[in-house]
Amino acid sequence: MSFSWAKPYEPKHPFMRWLDDRLPLPRIVYHATGPGYPVPRNLNLWWNFGVLAGIFLTIQIITGIVLAMHFYATADGAFNSVNQLIMRDVNAGWLLRYAHMNGASFFFIVVYVHIFRGLFYGSYKAPRELVWMLGLVIYLLMMATAFMGYVLPWGQMSYWGAQVITGFFSAFPLVGEPIRVWLLGGYAPDQAALTRFFSLHYLLPFVIAAVVILHIWALHIPGSGNPTGVDVKEEKDTLPFHPFYTAKDGWFAGAFLTLYAIVTFYAPNYLGHADNYIPANALSTPAHIVPEWYFWPFYAILRSFTADFILPAKLWGVLAMFTSILLLFFLPWLDKSPVRSGSYRPVFKRFFLLLIVDVIVLGYVGGAEINPFNIALGQIAAAYYFLHFLVILPIVSAFETPDPLPNSISESVLHGEAAEAAPAGQGKPRRGSVATAG
Amino acid sequence: MIRVISFVVGVVFAGVLLIAMIGNLSTYFTSPPAPLPAEEFHKEPKPLKLASDGPFGRFDNQQLQRGFQVYSEVCSACHSLKLASFRELKGLGYNEAEIKKIASDWKTEVPSINPDTGEPATRKALPSDTFPAPFPNETAARAANNNALPPDLTLITKAREGGAAYVYSLLTGYQNQPAELLHKFPDAKTPPGLHYNPYFANLNIAMPQPIKGGEVTFADGTPNTLENEARDVAAFLVWAGEPNLGNRHAAGLAVVVFLLFASVLAYLAYRQIWHEAKRVVRATGPLDPENQAKTARAKAKAKIAG
Numbered sequence: 001m002s003f004s005w006a007k008p009y010e011p012k013h014p015f016m017r018w019l020d021d022r023l024p025l026p027r028i029v030y031h032a033t034g035p036g037y038p039v040p041r042n043l044n045l046w047w048n049f050g051v052l053a054g055i056f057l058t059i060q061i062i063t064g065i066v067l068a069m070h071f072y073a074t075a076d077g078a079f080n081s082v083n084q085l086i087m088r089d090v091n092a093g094w095l096l097r098y099a100h101m102n103g104a105s106f107f108f109i110v111v112y113v114h115i116f117r118g119l120f121y122g123s124y125k126a127p128r129e130l131v132w133m134l135g136l137v138i139y140l141l142m143m144a145t146a147f148m149g150y151v152l153p154w155g156q157m158s159y160w161g162a163q164v165i166t167g168f169f170s171a172f173p174l175v176g177e178p179i180r181v182w183l184l185g186g187y188a189p190d191q192a193a194l195t196r197f198f199s200l201h202y203l204l205p206f207v208i209a210a211v212v213i214l215h216i217w218a219l220h221i222p223g224s225g226n227p228t229g230v231d232v233k234e235e236k237d238t239l240p241f242h243p244f245y246t247a248k249d250g251w252f253a254g255a256f257l258t259l260y261a262i263v264t265f266y267a268p269n270y271l272g273h274a275d276n277y278i279p280a281n282a283l284s285t286p287a288h289i290v291p292e293w294y295f296w297p298f299y300a301i302l303r304s305f306t307a308d309f310i311l312p313a314k315l316w317g318v319l320a321m322f323t324s325i326l327l328l329f330f331l332p333w334l335d336k337s338p339v340r341s342g343s344y345r346p347v348f349k350r351f352f353l354l355l356i357v358d359v360i361v362l363g364y365v366g367g368a369e370i371n372p373f374n375i376a377l378g379q380i381a382a383a384y385y386f387l388h389f390l391v392i393l394p395i396v397s398a399f400e401t402p403d404p405l406p407n408s409i410s411e412s413v414l415h416g417e418a419a420e421a422a423p424a425g426q427g428k429p430r431r432g433s434v435a436t437a438g
Numbered sequence: 439m440i441r442v443i444s445f446v447v448g449v450v451f452a453g454v455l456l457i458a459m460i461g462n463l464s465t466y467f468t469s470p471p472a473p474l475p476a477e478e479f480h481k482e483p484k485p486l487k488l489a490s491d492g493p494f495g496r497f498d499n500q501q502l503q504r505g506f507q508v509y510s511e512v513c514s515a516c517h518s519l520k521l522a523s524f525r526e527l528k529g530l531g532y533n534e535a536e537i538k539k540i541a542s543d544w545k546t547e548v549p550s551i552n553p554d555t556g557e558p559a560t561r562k563a564l565p566s567d568t569f570p571a572p573f574p575n576e577t578a579a580r581a582a583n584n585n586a587l588p589p590d591l592t593l594i595t596k597a598r599e600g601g602a603a604y605v606y607s608l609l610t611g612y613q614n615q616p617a618e619l620l621h622k623f624p625d626a627k628t629p630p631g632l633h634y635n636p637y638f639a640n641l642n643i644a645m646p647q648p649i650k651g652g653e654v655t656f657a658d659g660t661p662n663t664l665e666n667e668a669r670d671v672a673a674f675l676v677w678a679g680e681p682n683l684g685n686r687h688a689a690g691l692a693v694v695v696f697l698l699f700a701s702v703l704a705y706l707a708y709r710q711i712w713h714e715a716k717r718v719v720r721a722t723g724p725l726d727p728e729n730q731a732k733t734a735r736a737k738a739k740a741k742i743a744g
Contacts, residue, residue: 265690
């Protein structure tokens, strides 16, 4: 698609030629994930997570469609349809449900790795800004889908999670409360909220699938990035996606799915919360309302704003939480460094490491009990999160001196090419030549 | 422009957080929160080993039957088991005739209607019925239990942190309030109608001690001590919440072994496919260190000097 040396699609079978003249769908697939898509030859294992995300979306849609056949979206029936009908009576229903529950968690694990891969290797930079932004749209849709899916079993955390999250909107003056009531279809989560959440929970994954197509389409215009961040220059910089990356994605997907299977079969409730096995009760608030683990960093940011400074604390928290995600859309213009890959950015690399620690701390605080020390820790971590993206990154990208880049991708993976031209015994392998080998 | 705005936004958020943190910490240091008895005297569940633990765990049917006996003779007086059906007792090793008998002998009958008059009535339970609840509704349950609601037990081991160990610890954890607690918190005396139990979240539970040992006579001759009764009923409740656990563990083993095997094959295929591509880039000449190493190895193998 993107490079002149991409292998052209030449159907051999008469039926495929007939089809290609009328509906060139196989041609599109051939150039998207087949031999017709040249990919930089030096991709490391972090690049496998995009395909893995697609695999988990598929798992979620398949298990979800079958679960929906047995689910009753009524306030009286939802809890029992999940915990009695599906878990006990439907054939392999327990497997479907645990696979779906943990599939959501693993989808988020994969997507978080994918996002941080993009953050480190500058995947958001020109010419891939739209790939990045479409990815963020997918992430936002995932969050909405996951939240609504968590409400469906109608347990205590489902109910109170819905209460808290729709409560965000009531932080906004004047319009907030009417918006909240409009979203829920009532003053508190009830039948109306459950039915609409079920409807949207079924719809949004297909919207995600559509945006995934746009995400991949936009990616295929410039082609995939790579760990050096250097552009593809010639044919020997690339390998055809099939069979090289299908093989690499294949074994890695198998290994990762093994991890998923271990959790699904042996610790299916480890990532969940015990309170969600108690039926929803509007009259009894759980001692600690916490969202699912993948929302903990944002929950920590929300809870860190404890002071009414000009605006009410709750409004600060909600604004900060929305900002913490939305600021990622501006990343291509905040980080102006022409060097894409963090491997060649000595200062950026250190701050990036700090960011990872920071997000893990935020995650811990978001899931932990509220006490003055955890709150203070969360406040420091939340402050660093904003300073990292909004202040440090623009300054670093303006003043940092990057390390020398390799001249080309193939040079970076060659062993001893530099030594080739030097007299015997005097050449040295180039810096970084081993570290970036795919 | 975008960076000026973002700079301002970043500094404002960080500043507000700083103000919040100063306020938060100064409140903490000027007026530290009073300690609560539950923070100091609450205990984590005691360790409990069951046959169903671990990746190869399977239920011990003897133990489950003993636990079921404890449930049906003691717990079921107040606690429902709404999501489980009599027919599922097959998983405990009972045959159909036994299940039929257990169902029809159950002390609470199933709400029904009189077929002649249509008046509300009750009938004997069938294997297809779920366990009938001891109270017709929440109000009745509260009225009979000093305004406390005995929770349904079907999912109790999944609905409490600590699971079976929590149930076991709670059942064996009844004791007198420690003198130390009353000394430190004179106002924290367990109110009348409640019972001190350090494994319960707020230390005072409405349920009176349900088993003390000796309530049931086990058919298999297991001594009916408090420990045994509590352990067996905890094991039974794990089954009640997760009757497919045995299937799950067995299926998981097959899936994990299959996936590992498939991954190894796929990895070998990957090595095979990439071998060519890596060789092409690496075959850059005699001075490539990798090629030199290969040459040296080959020479050593063939015993060629130099």
